[in-house]
Amino acid sequence: MKAINPVVISGREVHPIVEGGKGVAVSTGLSAGAFAAAGAVGTFSGVNPDFYDENGNTIPVAYKGKTRAERHEELVEMGIRGAVAQAKIAHETSNGQGRIHINVLWEMGGAERVLEGALEGAPGLIHGVTCGAGMPYKVAEIAARYKVWYYPIVSSARAFRALWKRSYHKMPEWLGGVVYEDPWLAGGHNGLSNVEDPRQPQDPMPRVRELRTMMRELGAPEVPIFMAGGVWCLKDWADWIDNPELGPIAFQFGTRPLLTQESPISAEWKRRLLTLSKGDISLHQFSPTGFYSSAVRNTFLRGLEDRTAHQVTYSREATADLSDSVAVGARGREIFVSPADKARVTGWIAEGRTQGMRTPDETMIFVTEEDARTILTDQKNCMGCLSACAFSNWSQHGEGFSTGRTADPRSFCIQKTLQDIAHGADPEHELMFAGHNAYRFADDPFYANGFIPTVKQLVDRILTGE
16 A cells, blocks of 8 residues: 555645535534544535534524525525534634535535635634535635635536636636546435436546546646545555646545544434445435435335336326326316326325326326325425425526426425434435445444444544555
């Protein structure tokens, strides 16, 4: 194993180890501060982070607004309050070591306002901003204004080129690095493009080599590229270290920090991570963001698969292809489906899937009354946590705060499930984000007999190459 030398990140030499920022109260000031204290880079999430009362107890998220727009304003206010709280905890925990970054999603609701509020409210405590889930053109301008480094998250050289040409070339001095997030292996939301096959993973080395070549051709500074997604141990990446074609490299760890003593996730969630097998992580397209997303294929995901499986094309009026009528729901609304689908629909209704729910694609899914009530309630309670949401049809920019499309019942309220799992709900019945290497917890001798390390122990382990 090659020597693992420090790199300069956000103005300081640190270990080339970066904590991945996992949203909704999973990457916190405590975990970020512990990474920084170990001489690495800690990242807390600016996506709906927790905040606390005077006794240090988490204040449960509760919305009082009667409209989605009112609740959206509450969400932004709570996001700023939580980010400032987490920045202070990270700073205190770090003992002045390492670096502290904040991670925000560009497509989250009020992203610019939350980021600006965090940097304004915690001056000097945040050294860098990582930002992805979209094309964060304005993050460079915001970071430069507050004199912190920015780290765009991209999945291709082409994406970086677009960001550089449109915006980043104006503020090159604050570009701290570029996060290459592998769209097939990373946990959470992934940046797969329309021309990439989700079933055909590509080797990240040529893609990162292309990214560095592109950066050099554009005249971008020779800053570190963070390899993110699929990173478990550094011995797997020995040919990347001190590779002149790639330039300075750091490695971002998103999944392994979940299983540390500082990680805030529940004991049950941690136990579940220790039992995963290869193939238990699913790359799916149910997220209301419209992005591909990687998560444990549990009861929650299987329920979404089941919704989509009970779906047919329909019409309100008979057509040549959709000629057979079916009465749906308590009011017996008449719809028309194909002769083949009529038999399926009739069977589903007999099974108790009596409620038909329209999708934006001129199809209808069939669910139970209980599921229909839950879906409609979650859509009604929308608080605008995304800039645009397929599930609820919310848009912070659209006329009437609407995307103008039918709300999609095949998706789910991502804010609700991530808040629930982050605060102790049964992980089997919630969205459980994880990278595709999470199955390695079960085989890695470091975690034998259920051992859960501190962040310091994890960083020390990573530095051995293991």
